[in-house]
Amino acid sequence: xxxxxxxxxxxxxxxxxxxxxxxxxxxxxxxxxxxxxxxxxxxxxxxxxxxxxxxxxxxxxxxxxxxxxxxxxxxxxxxxxxxxxxxxxxxxxxxxxxxxxxxxxxxxxxxxxxxxxxxxxxxxxxxxxxxxxxxxxxxxxxxxxxxxxxxxxxxxxxxxxx
Amino acid sequence: xxxxxxxxxxxxxxxxxxxxxxxxxxxxxxxxxxxxxxxxxxxxxxxxxxxxxxxxxxxxxxxxxxxxxxxxxxxxxxxxxxxxxxxxxxxxxxxxxxxxxxxxxxxxxxxxxxxxxxxxxxxxxx
Numbered sequence: 205x206x207x208x209x210x211x212x213x214x215x216x217x218x219x220x221x222x223x224x225x226x227x228x229x230x231x232x233x234x235x236x237x238x239x240x241x242x243x244x245x246x247x248x249x250x251x252x253x254x255x256x257x258x259x260x261x262x263x264x265x266x267x268x269x270x271x272x273x274x275x276x277x278x279x280x281x282x283x284x285x286x287x288x289x290x291x292x293x294x295x296x297x298x299x300x301x302x303x304x305x306x307x308x309x310x311x312x313x314x315x316x317x318x319x320x321x322x323x324x325x326x327x328x329x330x331x332x333x334x335x336x337x338x339x340x341x342x343x344x345x346x347x348x349x350x351x352x353x354x355x356x357x358x359x360x361x362x363x364x365x366x
Numbered sequence: 367x368x369x370x371x372x373x374x375x376x377x378x379x380x381x382x383x384x385x386x387x388x389x390x391x392x393x394x395x396x397x398x399x400x401x402x403x404x405x406x407x408x409x410x411x412x413x414x415x416x417x418x419x420x421x422x423x424x425x426x427x428x429x430x431x432x433x434x435x436x437x438x439x440x441x442x443x444x445x446x447x448x449x450x451x452x453x454x455x456x457x458x459x460x461x462x463x464x465x466x467x468x469x470x471x472x473x474x475x476x477x478x479x480x481x482x483x484x485x486x487x488x489x490x491x492x
Contacts, residue, residue, distance in 0.1 A: 235476040236384070285380055287387070296380050303378045306425075307475045310454025314474070320457035327377060327425055 221316075221362070222347050228312035229360050232304060233353060237284035242352040250350065251277065251357040253334035255297070257305035260326035265319055266365035268340055269309040271301060275332075277356035284354075302328030308360060369397035370418040370490065373447070375408040375434065377426040381475075385421050385452060385482075392483035394490070405434025412438070412445045419490060422469075424453040424460060432460075435467040448489045452477065 226243075233241045252274040259269050273281075275297070282293035282300035293300070306328045314320050340363045348361040372389060374382045382401045389396060400417060402408035406429040408422070420438075424431035435449055450471035451464045461472050470492070471485040 232476045235478055282380065286383055299378050299380045303381050306378075307454055310456060310475060314456040321459045325425060325454060327427055 218345070218347070218364070221312075222349065224315050225308075225312050225347055225360065225362060226349050226351070228315060229308045229349065229351065232307045232311055236304070236307065237281060237353075239284055239354060241358075244350045244352055244357060251359060253359075254278075254332065255301055256331040256334075256338075257301040258329045258331070259302075259305050259309040261309065261313065262324050262326070264322035265313065265316075267344075268363045269305060269312070270338075270361050270363070271305040271308065271358060272361070273301070273353075273356065273358040277353060277358060280354055280356065298330040298332065302330045312362070369395045371398040371400070371416070372396055373400045373402065373408060373411060373417040373420045374422075375402045375405065375420065375426070375431065376423040376452070377403050378423075379403075381423070381452075388477070388479045388482040389421075389486065391479035392486060394483075394486065403428075405429030405431060405437070408434055409437055409441075412441060412447075416444055417447045419486065420447050420449040421452050421486075422449055424451060424455045424464070432463060432467060435464060435469050439468045448492070450486055450489055452482075 230241045233239050253272050254274045255278040257271045261267050278297040278301045279290040279293050281304060282297040283290040285300050286293055309325055313323050344364040346361055346363050348359060350357060350359050374385050376382045386399050400411050402411055404426040422431045422434060431451060438446055448470040450473060451469050452473045452475060454475045456474040464472055470489045473481055473485050
């Protein structure tokens with residue numbers, strides 16, 4: 205989505221990426237789920253990591269964008285997207301969270317002027333279960349945001365290669 | 367506007383349902399909706415059936431949306447329904463490439479029903 209918030213990668217450092225990632229996520233949830241994401245005050249609100257959606261970025265910006273939440277939250281996201289009850293949305297929750305992660309990644313990179321053309325997205329991958337360790341060869345740090353979706357915490361992280 | 371037959375091409379079944387709902391919310395009267403999970407499935411459907419409008423994602427496994435549009439141009443004129451791309455890939459080069467291959471419109475995800483209406487109605491009226 206184009207907006208006045210587009211910034212040049214060259215003109216702004218990575219410190220500007222965190223608010224852009226928040227904005228990208230907020231827009232996706234507002235437009236596609238009809239829900240406002242709220243910033244988290246309590247850091248104790250970290251979610252159980254039961255669903256992890258991932259989208260790879262390759263090109264001028266290399267890395268992985270992940271969205272993590274618990275099963276109930278993922279089902280609620282799917283139900284909001286489809287306009288059905290969470291129980292009815294259960295079979296679609298992997299698909300829905302993968303697509304949300306994909307849209308957040310795309311919306312984020314489209315906000316970085318000059319990057320959009322030089323960065324490709326992978327199709328999403330979704331992992332269920334939390335008993336794993338994420339070994340990414342990213343060496344340029346992580347931008348992570350914790351937000352509340354309908355009183356459920358979600359974590360969106362961008363692991364960046366240099 | 368007459369009832370139309372639409373083909374929605376996206377590897378996400380959730381997104382296919384959202385696109386269909388957005389078309390209906392945009393006031394488009396749908397006689398039939400066919401779904402495909404990638405470009406190859408869409409070409410197979412068009413091999414045996416005709417549609418009036420195609421909504422197509424770009425990033426898909428097996429055959430992506432740009433390759434689908436390219437191969438669609440080689441089909442009989444009767445099969446070449448107008449294509450509107452609906453994708454997270456919002457770069458200028460993707461837009462130019464899709465339009466040069468024959469797509470008639472381009473919508474970025476996330477999208478509202480109003481944006482679908484704004485881009486699809488003119489294509490149907492051409």
